Amino acid sequence: MTTRAVVRGLGHYLPERVVENDEFTRTLDTSDEWIRTRSGIERRHFAAEGETTSQMAARAARNALDDAGLNASDIDAIILATSTPDLTFPSAATMVQNELGMTGGFAFDVQAVCAGFIFALANANAMINSGMAKRILVVGAETFSRILDFEDRATCVLFGDGAGALVLEAQPGTGNKDDRGILAVDLNSDGSQRDLLYVDGGVSTTGTAGVLKMQGPELFKQAVNKLAETALAALEKAGLEAHDLDWIVPHQANIRIIAGTAKKLGLTMENVIVTLHDHGNTSAASIPLALSVANQQGKFKEGDLLLLEAIGGGLAWGAVVLRW
Numbered sequence: 001m002t003t004r005a006v007v008r009g010l011g012h013y014l015p016e017r018v019v020e021n022d023e024f025t026r027t028l029d030t031s032d033e034w035i036r037t038r039s040g041i042e043r044r045h046f047a048a049e050g051e052t053t054s055q056m057a058a059r060a061a062r063n064a065l066d067d068a069g070l071n072a073s074d075i076d077a078i079i080l081a082t083s084t085p086d087l088t089f090p091s092a093a094t095m096v097q098n099e100l101g102m103t104g105g106f107a108f109d110v111q112a113v114c115a116g117f118i119f120a121l122a123n124a125n126a127m128i129n130s131g132m133a134k135r136i137l138v139v140g141a142e143t144f145s146r147i148l149d150f151e152d153r154a155t156c157v158l159f160g161d162g163a164g165a166l167v168l169e170a171q172p173g174t175g176n177k178d179d180r181g182i183l184a185v186d187l188n189s190d191g192s193q194r195d196l197l198y199v200d201g202g203v204s205t206t207g208t209a210g211v212l213k214m215q216g217p218e219l220f221k222q223a224v225n226k227l228a229e230t231a232l233a234a235l236e237k238a239g240l241e242a243h244d245l246d247w248i249v250p251h252q253a254n255i256r257i258i259a260g261t262a263k264k265l266g267l268t269m270e271n272v273i274v275t276l277h278d279h280g281n282t283s284a285a286s287i288p289l290a291l292s293v294a295n296q297q298g299k300f301k302e303g304d305l306l307l308l309e310a311i312g313g314g315l316a317w318g319a320v321v322l323r324w
């Protein structure tokens with residue numbers, strides 16, 4: 001018998017404030033048309049003053065627990081992917097643990113920028129497979145609005161805030177590719193590409209949070225190639241091929257990257273979950289947000305094969321093959 005990490009429940013949270021593309025035209029030389037056609041983004045949510053990453057994460061986590069029909073006491077661990085934690089320490093995950101009233105188990109943050117949720121899922125999967133935990137809340141939550149340079153039109157129009165969460169549960173499998181749950185994971189990073197996407201501040205350098213800097217066009221080229229490579233690597237590890245997929249749930253950075261990757265895999269956009277028009281790029285929150293929204297829309301059927309893929313600062317990138 002094999003242990004598989006199966007998705008038992010999903011939830012998300014989006015801050016109340018919706019910022020339409022037009023709002024940026026008041027202060028910047030930009031247009032709704034440019035933002036839509038170059039990125040696919042139409043609007044995004046921004047956290048309210050005082051609203052934090054851990055608060056949004058806790059709301060999403062509660063919704064995932066409700067969806068799973070579980071209480072916080074049923075959970076062994078929380079793994080939270082974020083690059084925008086409330087404080088330098090403690091982890092936002094322990095704040096979520098406290099907010100949920102969870103007094104046992106353990107909680108920690110994972111930082112792999114926009115690929116963070118993939119890295120968090122990989123950690124959770126390994127812990128479940130090794131018997132270290134039976135149920136893990138895996139959360140992605142970000143307040144990127146706090147690290148944007150609102151005078152840089154090339155970056156500030158692209159990002160949004162929000163949180164998504166899922167409950168992963170150990171369930172028995174047969175060890176073959178028909179099992180439900182995570183079937184394969186592929187993770188990569190390349191620190192030599194740091195300058196493509198980074199934040200120009202931090203604890204041991206400036207002592208400030210800093211703002212996001214991005215070389216968009218170069219990152220774009222890297223993204224399409226690396227995402228297709230990692231997707232194929234994960235599929236190969238699972239003994240599956242791209243044509244076996246029912247759904248791609250990509251990191252929501254740019255509609256042209258999403259479409260380019262799908263095309264490289266030989267899939268049409270009908271097989272792709274897209275939420276970036278409403279959410280923008282929410283970094284580590286984007287995949288769990290997209291999963292939760294699509295699940296609420298009834299898109300996934302038991303037995304469907306999903307590919308999750310993401311790339312972000314580091315560079316760090318990876319993919320997960322998952323049967324619903």
Ligand code: ACO
Binds near residue numbers: 038155253
């Ligand atoms: N409004 C109007 N014009 C703009 C804007 C804007 N908001 N932003 C840039 N422009 C201008 C540029 O100044 C440039 O003008 P120029 O030709 O006179 O110099 C022109 O538009 C074209 O700019 P590019 O940057 O070449 O535009 P491009 O088509 O590459 O689109 C974009 C930019 C959307 C950023 C794209 O490169 C992209 O999506 N890159 C990848 C981003 C990504 O994948 N991030 C993922 C990781 S995110 C993370 O990890 C946190």
